[in-house]
Amino acid sequence: MNTFLSVFVTVISLGTIFGCLALLIWCSRDKMGMEDGAPTGHTYDGISELNNPLPKWWSYLFVFMVVFSLAYLALYPGLGNFKGLLGWTSSNQDVRSLEEYNAAAEKARTDELFVQYDREMIKADEVFGAKFRELTYQADGETYLPIAEIAQNEEATQVGQRLFLQNCAQCHGSDARGARGFPNLTDNDWLYGGEPAQIKKTIMDGRQGVMASWEAMLGDEGVREVTSYVLSLSGRKVDAVEAQKGKARFAVCAACHGPEGKGQIAMGAPNLTDNIWLYGGSRAAVEDTIRHGRHGVMPAWKDILGEDKIQLLSAYVYSLSNNK
Ligand code: HEC
Ligand code: HEC
Numbered sequence: 001m002n003t004f005l006s007v008f009v010t011v012i013s014l015g016t017i018f019g020c021l022a023l024l025i026w027c028s029r030d031k032m033g034m035e036d037g038a039p040t041g042h043t044y045d046g047i048s049e050l051n052n053p054l055p056k057w058w059s060y061l062f063v064f065m066v067v068f069s070l071a072y073l074a075l076y077p078g079l080g081n082f083k084g085l086l087g088w089t090s091s092n093q094d095v096r097s098l099e100e101y102n103a104a105a106e107k108a109r110t111d112e113l114f115v116q117y118d119r120e121m122i123k124a125d126e127v128f129g130a131k132f133r134e135l136t137y138q139a140d141g142e143t144y145l146p147i148a149e150i151a152q153n154e155e156a157t158q159v160g161q162r163l164f165l166q167n168c169a170q171c172h173g174s175d176a177r178g179a180r181g182f183p184n185l186t187d188n189d190w191l192y193g194g195e196p197a198q199i200k201k202t203i204m205d206g207r208q209g210v211m212a213s214w215e216a217m218l219g220d221e222g223v224r225e226v227t228s229y230v231l232s233l234s235g236r237k238v239d240a241v242e243a244q245k246g247k248a249r250f251a252v253c254a255a256c257h258g259p260e261g262k263g264q265i266a267m268g269a270p271n272l273t274d275n276i277w278l279y280g281g282s283r284a285a286v287e288d289t290i291r292h293g294r295h296g297v298m299p300a301w302k303d304i305l306g307e308d309k310i311q312l313l314s315a316y317v318y319s320l321s322n323n324k
Pocket of ligand 1: 167168183185189208301
């Protein structure tokens, strides 16, 4: 908070409290020179006002609240940048980045300041960790079993499926068949490769698909022509002349999608010839992709789930298109 805001908040907070106190004192003075209970002479609809003092319990409560709020503001943060005499903070308030967050969380753990989440993770690890290890490691307990082999173990894929439902289904669907923008993981059509190591790398480190926007470079007509050519690649009926012109323009796309449009795993560039569409295969959807670009993000999971669980998840994902 900058200094101006800090002073502003402090003045308003203290001003309100002392203002209330002043009002209370002012109201409890006898300003009318009358005895308690004497009529003030104000009568409305037959109801007359008496000069009664404020009820004692109410005044004490009021004073108590003023004292309480001043004590609270002295002990805890609240008055602008003043950190409070107790030095209390809610968790990690000064954290500005993921690195700082991770460092703060790590420090809290080494100081044994476990938050509830950590405690539950430790407990879950005690209960399930051994099971995860049993399913993923070789008998020597040091090296992982190959993912393709874990995928043959029904118990392991069931555990993998549960992990998938908890962590992945919100994007890829509970049946892993995906949705618009979220790839189907069951169809053996891969953006980033379906070999066990490629699947594992995708899940560990995440992926970012970058398809630029081509509107500025190709113009309206160019976008239309390239769209026709792209649609023709999967056997759709299109204006042949337009597609021919689009083919000539496809050279700029070939760098990522390959000269024949069959895609390229290193870039995560989809195969455009198989009639499987990440963002929809209607003319409008394909044109929209080319015009405005796309930017699919698959999050990285290694810091969230750890490698043992990812080994199981990789086996589950691998099993979806390989166990028939
Ligand atoms: C926030 C949404 C989201 C979540 C959660 C998510 N993913 Fe993804 N995932 C994506 C997107 C988007 C892509 C495609 C990235 C792209 O377009 O380049 C993707 C891609 C993938 C791929 C690569 C598919 C291919 O064709 O190469 C795999 C495998 C995968 N995810 C597995 C998982 C697993 C396992 C989990 C759970 C641990 C998970 N995902 C959780 C959004 C998500
Ligand atoms: C820098 C590499 C790159 C270039 C160049 C490129 N693309 Fe892409 N394209 C991608 C990537 C990566 C994706 C997937 C985006 C995602 O995962 O979010 C994609 C997605 C697409 C899709 C969507 C496919 C689907 O399944 O929904 C179409 C259509 C497409 N590109 C057409 C083109 C055309 C036409 C050009 C040339 C004008 C082109 N791309 C140039 C990388 C590229």
